[in-house]
Structure formats: structure tokens, C-alpha cells
Amino acid sequence: MSALPVRSRAVATLITLRRSVTNQLVTVVAIISTLLVLVPLVAILGYLIYKGASSLNLAFFTHVPMPVGEPGGGMANAIAGSAAILGLASLLGIPFGIGAGVYLAEYARGTWLGAAVRFTADVLNGVPSIVMGLAAYALIVAPQKHFSGFAGGVALAIMMVPTVARTTEEMLATVPNPVREAALGLGIPKWRTVLSVSLRTASPGIITGCMLAFARVAGETAPLLFTAFGNQFWSFNLSQPIAALPLQIYVYALSPYDEWHRLAWAGALVLIVMIMASVTLVRIFANRGVLKGGH
Amino acid sequence: MSEPETIPMPPKAPEQGASPTIIKTVVAQHDAGVKAAAVPSAPSAVRTFLQAKSSGRLADGAFGSLMLICALGIFAIVLLILFVLISNSRLSIHASGWKFFTSQMWDPVSGQFGALPFVYGTVLSSLLAVVMAVPLALAVSIFLLDICPKMLQGPISFLTELLAAIPSVVYGLWGIFVLVPIIRDQVGPVLLKYLGWTGLFVAPNFGVGMFTASVILAIMIFPVISSISRDVMRAVPVNQREAVLALGATRWEMLRIGVLRNARMGIIGSVILGLGRALGETIAVTMVIGNHPVILKNLFAPGYTLASVIANEFTEATGDLYLSALIEIGLALFLVTIVVNAIARLMVWAVVRDNAGSAH
Numbered sequence: 001m002s003a004l005p006v007r008s009r010a011v012a013t014l015i016t017l018r019r020s021v022t023n024q025l026v027t028v029v030a031i032i033s034t035l036l037v038l039v040p041l042v043a044i045l046g047y048l049i050y051k052g053a054s055s056l057n058l059a060f061f062t063h064v065p066m067p068v069g070e071p072g073g074g075m076a077n078a079i080a081g082s083a084a085i086l087g088l089a090s091l092l093g094i095p096f097g098i099g100a101g102v103y104l105a106e107y108a109r110g111t112w113l114g115a116a117v118r119f120t121a122d123v124l125n126g127v128p129s130i131v132m133g134l135a136a137y138a139l140i141v142a143p144q145k146h147f148s149g150f151a152g153g154v155a156l157a158i159m160m161v162p163t164v165a166r167t168t169e170e171m172l173a174t175v176p177n178p179v180r181e182a183a184l185g186l187g188i189p190k191w192r193t194v195l196s197v198s199l200r201t202a203s204p205g206i207i208t209g210c211m212l213a214f215a216r217v218a219g220e221t222a223p224l225l226f227t228a229f230g231n232q233f234w235s236f237n238l239s240q241p242i243a244a245l246p247l248q249i250y251v252y253a254l255s256p257y258d259e260w261h262r263l264a265w266a267g268a269l270v271l272i273v274m275i276m277a278s279v280t281l282v283r284i285f286a287n288r289g290v291l292k293g294g295h
Numbered sequence: 296m297s298e299p300e301t302i303p304m305p306p307k308a309p310e311q312g313a314s315p316t317i318i319k320t321v322v323a324q325h326d327a328g329v330k331a332a333a334v335p336s337a338p339s340a341v342r343t344f345l346q347a348k349s350s351g352r353l354a355d356g357a358f359g360s361l362m363l364i365c366a367l368g369i370f371a372i373v374l375l376i377l378f379v380l381i382s383n384s385r386l387s388i389h390a391s392g393w394k395f396f397t398s399q400m401w402d403p404v405s406g407q408f409g410a411l412p413f414v415y416g417t418v419l420s421s422l423l424a425v426v427m428a429v430p431l432a433l434a435v436s437i438f439l440l441d442i443c444p445k446m447l448q449g450p451i452s453f454l455t456e457l458l459a460a461i462p463s464v465v466y467g468l469w470g471i472f473v474l475v476p477i478i479r480d481q482v483g484p485v486l487l488k489y490l491g492w493t494g495l496f497v498a499p500n501f502g503v504g505m506f507t508a509s510v511i512l513a514i515m516i517f518p519v520i521s522s523i524s525r526d527v528m529r530a531v532p533v534n535q536r537e538a539v540l541a542l543g544a545t546r547w548e549m550l551r552i553g554v555l556r557n558a559r560m561g562i563i564g565s566v567i568l569g570l571g572r573a574l575g576e577t578i579a580v581t582m583v584i585g586n587h588p589v590i591l592k593n594l595f596a597p598g599y600t601l602a603s604v605i606a607n608e609f610t611e612a613t614g615d616l617y618l619s620a621l622i623e624i625g626l627a628l629f630l631v632t633i634v635v636n637a638i639a640r641l642m643v644w645a646v647v648r649d650n651a652g653s654a655h
Contacts, residue, residue: 023545030442033434034451037521040514041458044469051472099365107362117366119640124373126568126636127629128575130602131376134609134625138379158372165369191358219462222577222602226609246464250578253468261472268465279460 045272052269055262060270065232065248071259075267077234081149081243084236085228086218088153093160094210098199100161101168101206106194118169121162132158133223141227149235149242152228156220160213167209171202208282215278219271221246245271376629384623386615395623401588401604403612408620410627412588416598417628420505420580421573423594424512429566431513432520437550440528452525459518467582470511475502475583478510483595500595501585508584508598512576516569523568523643527561528554530647557646564642571635575628577602601628 059074066073100117108114136155141147175198183193199206224230229241230251236242245267252264381388387395391408398409439452479502486496486506496506531554539553555562585597586607601624612618 019545019548023547026437026547026550027442030434030438033431034438034443037431037435037458037517038451038454041454043473044461044465045457047469047473048465096365096368099362100369103362103366107359108366113366117369119637120369120373122640123633123636124369126571126575126639127376127632128577128602130575130577130605131380131625131629131632134605134622135376135379137609138383138622139375142383161369161372165366189352189355191355194358215460219464221462221464222606225606229610246462249464249468250582253464253471253582264468268468271462272465275460275462276457279457 048269048272051265055266056269060266064234068257075245075248075263078243078245078248082245084238084242085149085153085156085244088238089156089160089217090214093157094164097161097164098168100165102194104169105172106198121165125162129159129220130222133225133227136227147227147229147241149228149238152224155223155227156217159217163213163216164209168206171205171209172198175201211278211282215275218275219246221250380622380626380629384619384626386619387623390616399590403617406616410624412590413599413601413604413624415590417574417600420508420512420600421570423509424516424573425566425570427513428517428520428569432517432524435521436525436528439525441546441550455518455521463578466511466515467579470579470583474510475507478502478507494592495594497593497595503583503585503597504595505584505598506594508580511579511583512573515576515579516572519572520565520569523565524562527558527565527643527646531557561643561646564639567635567639571632571639575602575632577606581606
């Protein structure tokens with residue numbers, strides 16, 4: 001360095017300075033952006049807890065909605081309706097998804113058919129939920145000529161399939177091959193190996209995937225707008241219009257009544273606590289439940 | 296299972312339809328087992344039990360084809376949706392043809408159906424959302440991968456993932472009661488004052504409109520872009536980073552030359568994936584965009600999107616033509632998101648697969 005003329009040395013120092021300043025600048029920008037992103041999250045959750053908790057009471061869980069203008073009332077029927085629709089969706093979607101995942105992981109590794117199914121599942125995952133609602137409407141509601149909880153359940157089930165299939169596949173891929181081979185070596189047929197060895201070993205991860213899919217569809221409103229449609233009264237009949245929590249929140253939020261806004265906030269808090277609880281449980285499961293290593 | 300009992304265990308494997316590689320390993324394992332635990336004189340106790348439980352080839356075939364049916368069911372779902380949407384929108388396709396997407400008039404009462412305002416609203420709000428979300432998402436990915444202390448990494452990435460878990464309707468609720476007043480009273484005047492000359496921000500600003508919808512969309516697609524671009528950046532081999540660092544690069548130069556350049560395909564893929572999410576987002580947008588089918592440059596003006604017109608008008612649609620026009624909009628949305636997602640997935644795959652072998 002000392003051999004260089006003074007001018008070049010100055011230029012070199014300047015460049016080094018510029019580089020390190022740029023570096024610092026990027027670091028600062030990255031930190032600020034992260035903080036900036038956490039702001040809406042904290043704002044949403046904070047405001048939701050503040051508004052929701054102050055409007056939440058026992059009546060919310062035990063009463064059905066009151067007519068406009070009368071105070072009180074709750075969303076008991078919406079919570080029950082949501083449970084019914086989600087139960088149906090899980091019943092239809094989860095076995096279907098697990099089956100597809102098993103096929104991808106155990107039967108179709110490295111085949112073109114497997115790649116095609118995987119790709120289709122990923123693409124299906126990105127299809128907007130409102131389109132699922134339209135499809136369920138055209139498939140079930142239009143021929144029957146009336147809205148039904150069943151159609152809503154089918155729409156949500158279709159949305160669950162790709163998520164469940166892909167996580168099942170990924171979790172089965174973590175099961176070490178020697179475990180399978182040991183089972184096959186004992187003369188156990190493949191189907192039994194898959195059921196009682198592969199699936200059982202990967203079960204914590206697969207449960208995680210199912211919970212994630214469940215959490216994702218639990219908050220969906222768009223597919224239910226013209227399938228389940230909503231209902232102001234008690235109903236468990238899946239062949240008729242049925243209330244659902246997200247749907248009720250949507251309707252109440254757009255209404256001009258303060259009392260209904262209050263109920264919408266309470267409903268949103270209940271919904272989000274339900275979803276967050278399942279996501280957090282999933283996190284705990286995923287961190288320690290899955291079979292680690294084994295290779 | 297009709298093979299004679301005298302056949303030893305290893306040759307049985309082919310009967311189970313196992314692949315050659317598995318047989319090889321099975322033999323090896325069996326040999327090891329024999330050495331380790333001596334030969335059990337009557338190994339068939341467990342074996343006969345298991346065999347008695349399983350009815351062999353038939354069950355195997357049945358189970359395999361059941362799984363195959365589930366997998367093919369995914370194709371079937373996509374085809375079924377496509378078929379149902381096309382057959383239900385036939386009326387509108389025949390009535391308007393391509394003019395459907397070029398006409399600006401949306402007037403169901405007089406039977407005029409032009410979807411251009413919705414296309415415009417969808418494209419504009421999604422692009423604005425991407426423009427807002429991408430720099431933030433990349434900055435956060437860089438922060439989490441290279442700057443953040445290890446201890447904070449888990450909690451922060453968990454928090455950003457929580458953003459993805461909040462349901463659309465809750466974003467909408469928050470948007471109506473919190474974001475709209477903020478944009479109307481605080482952000483709006485500032486934008487009007489400094490960016491009013493562009494013509495993009497024109498009074499009056501009611502808080503409900505294209506700009507608010509884009510902000511909500513940006514918050515909603517951020518986790519998608521951030522988590523996938525992080526995966527892609529993580530897939531860049533460590534020796535790429537080390538090579539650049541060894542040349543004396545600063546951290547930013549290392550990220551720019553070693554990581555971002557190598558992962559650019561995947562990052563673009565993640566951005567397109569976010570775009571796909573934004574195009575189809577319904578409820579939150581419907582709640583804050585104002586729902587008025589016009590084409591205006593003004594971002595404070597109310598707009599309308601493809602998804603929100605379906606959500607808003609479907610249950611009130613009277614007449615078959617109106618219904619089928621709305622279903623045609625759904626069909627367009629379906630096809631566009633399929634194409635967008637397919638492109639994005641291919642790009643992400645290209646990066647992750649190429650680097651999967653050599654990563655770390």
C-alpha cells in the first residue's frame with residue numbers, strides 16, 4: 001500500500017469507506033424493515049384483544065343473534081355451525097389428502113406421475129378460495145336449488161387436500177428407509193408396512209400438517225358466502241343453510257350497527273384464538289415430535 | 296401366499312413387489328441380523344402371525360390403487376372445477392365473447408356485462424401490493440438469515456408467520472375500523488401534499504379505496520414472499536458465500552453477489568407466488584376497496600376487483616345471464632391464478648432443486 005501514490009491511496013480509502021457505509025446502511029434498512037413488519041402484526045393483535053376482550057361475555061357463547069336493535073345476543077349458533085362445517089371438511093379432506101401424500105411418498109418417488117401430482121397440488125393450493133366457493137355452488141347448490149352446509153364443507157375440504165397431501169409426503173420422506181426395509185424384511189406386505197410403520201413413525205408430523213390445513217380453512221369466509229350462506233338460528237342440519245363464525249363476522253362488520261360491530265370483534269377474537277392455539281400446538285409438535293435423523 | 300415354507304426369508308422379498316434396491320438392502324440387513332442375534336430356530340412365529348393378518352398381493356394391490364386414486368383425485372378436482380365453471384358460464388361466454396373483458400360497462404340492470412373495471416382493479420391493487428411488500432420481505436429475509444442474532448431468529452420468524460395465520464376477514468375488520476381512519480386522517484393528507492402532483496392521489500379521500508386495499512394486500516402477501524424467498528436464499532450453497540467473503544467482500548456485497556444473484560430465479564418465483572395470492576384475495580379487499588366499478592388513475596378513489604365482485608354480487612344476482620357472467624369472472628380468475636402459480640412454482644423449483652444437492 002505504501003508504494004502507491006498518495007492519490008490512489010486516498011481513492012482506495014474512499015472506496016473502502018463507501019463500501020462499509022453501504023454495508024451498514026443495508027443492515028440498518030433490514031432492521032428497520034423487520035420492525036416495520038412487526039408493527040401491523042402487533043397492531044392487529046393488540047387492537048383485536050383490546051376490542052374483543054371488552055365485548056366478550058358468556059352470552060356470546062350461549063346465545064343466538066338478536067334481531068337488529070335489541071342488545072345482547074351471541075354467536076353460539078355460528079360457533080356450532082363452524083364446528084359442523086369444519087368437521088365435515090376434515091372428514092372428507094384429511095383422508096383424501098393423506099392418501100395422496102402416501103402415494104407421492106411411498107409409491108411414486110422419482111416418477112413423472114408423482115412430479116405431476118405434486119405440481120398440481122401446489123398449483124391447486126394457490127387457487128383463490130372464492131373460486132372454490134363458486135365451484136361448490138355450481139356442483140352442489142345449483143342442482144339442489146338451495147344453499148347447504150354440506151356444500152360449504154366440500155369447498156373447504158377441497159382446500160385442505162393439497163396442504164395435507166404435501167405435508168404428509170414431506171413427513172413420510174423423513175422416515176428413514178431402513179425402517180421400511182426392516183418391516184419388508186420381516187415379510188410384512190407393503191400396505192401394512194405403510195400403515196403401521198411409515199405412517200405411524202411420521203404421525204406427529206402428519207398431525208401437524210392436518211392441523212395447519214384445518215387452521216387455514218377455519219378462517220375462510222369466501223368459500224362459504226354462497227354455499228353455507230349463514231343462518232340466524234340454531235341449526236345443525238348440513239343440508240340446509242348454516243351459520244359460520246367467519247361469515248357472521250363479515251356480515252356484522254359491514255353492518256351499520258355498533259352492537260353488531262362489538263359482536264364482530266368478539267367473534268374475531270374467538271376465531272383467532274382458536275387458530276393461533278392450533279398453530280402454536282403445531283409448532284410444539286413439529287419441534288420435538290417428528291422423528292429426527294435416523295440416517 | 297402359497298410359497299412353500301422351506302424357502303428361506305430373503306427370496307420372499309420379490310413376492311412383495313419390492314424394488315431391487317430394497318431387496319439388496321433387505322438381504323444385507325438380514326445377514327447382519329443373523330450374525331448379531333444368532334438364527335432363531337423357529338423364526339416363523341412372528342412371521343406366520345403377520346402373514347395370517349395380511350392377505351398378501353390382493354390387499355397390496357387394493358391399497359396401492361386406493362392411494363393412486365387419491366393422488367389422481369387431485370387432477371380430478373382441478374378438471375372438475377374447470378368443467379363446472381365453463382359449463383356454468385357458457386351463457387355469458389356466448390352472449391359477450393371476448394368483449395366481456397374489454398368493455399367498461401358493468402350494468403346488470405340493463406344487461407350490460409363488461410369486466411374491464413374488475414380486471415383493472417385486480418391488477419392495479421395486486422401490483423401495488425407487490426411493490427410495497429417485496430422490498431420489505433427481502434429485507435426481512437436478509438435480516439433473519441444473516442444479521443439477526445440466533446436467539447431472535449426463531450421468535451421473529453414465528454411472528455412473521457403468524458401474519459399468515461390471521462384470517463382474511465379479521466384483516467378486513469381491522470382494515471375497516473383501524474386502517475381506513477388512519478389513511479383518511481393521517482397518511483392521506485401527507486400523500487396528497489407531496490405526491491398530489493402525480494395525479495395518483497386526488498382528493499377527496501374517504502379512506503376507502505384502491506390504496507387502502509393495496510396496503511392490506513401487502514400485509515397479507517408479505518409472509519408468502521418472505522418465507523419462500525428465505526427458503527430459496529438458504530438453498531444457495533454455503534461455498535458461494537464463503538468464496539465471495541474470501542475475496543474481501545463486505546456482508547452486503549456477499550449477499551448481493553453470492554446470494555441474491557444466485558437465488559434470483561427463486562426470489563422472482565416467490566414474488567409471483569405472492570402476486571397470485573394477491574390476485575385472488577377476496578374478503579379483506581371487498582371490505583375496504585369501496586366496490587365501485589370505475590377505471591380511475593386516482594388511488595384514493597374506490598375500485599372493484601374480480602374476486603370482490605363475485606363475493607358482493609353473487610347472492611344478489613338475478614337472472615341467469617348475470618349469474619353466468621359472475622361465474623365467467625370466476626373462471627378467468629381460476630385460469631389466471633393457475634398460470635401464475637405454475638410459473639412461480641417452476642421458478643422456485645428450479646433454484647431449490649439445482650442447489651438441493653450441494654447446499655450446506
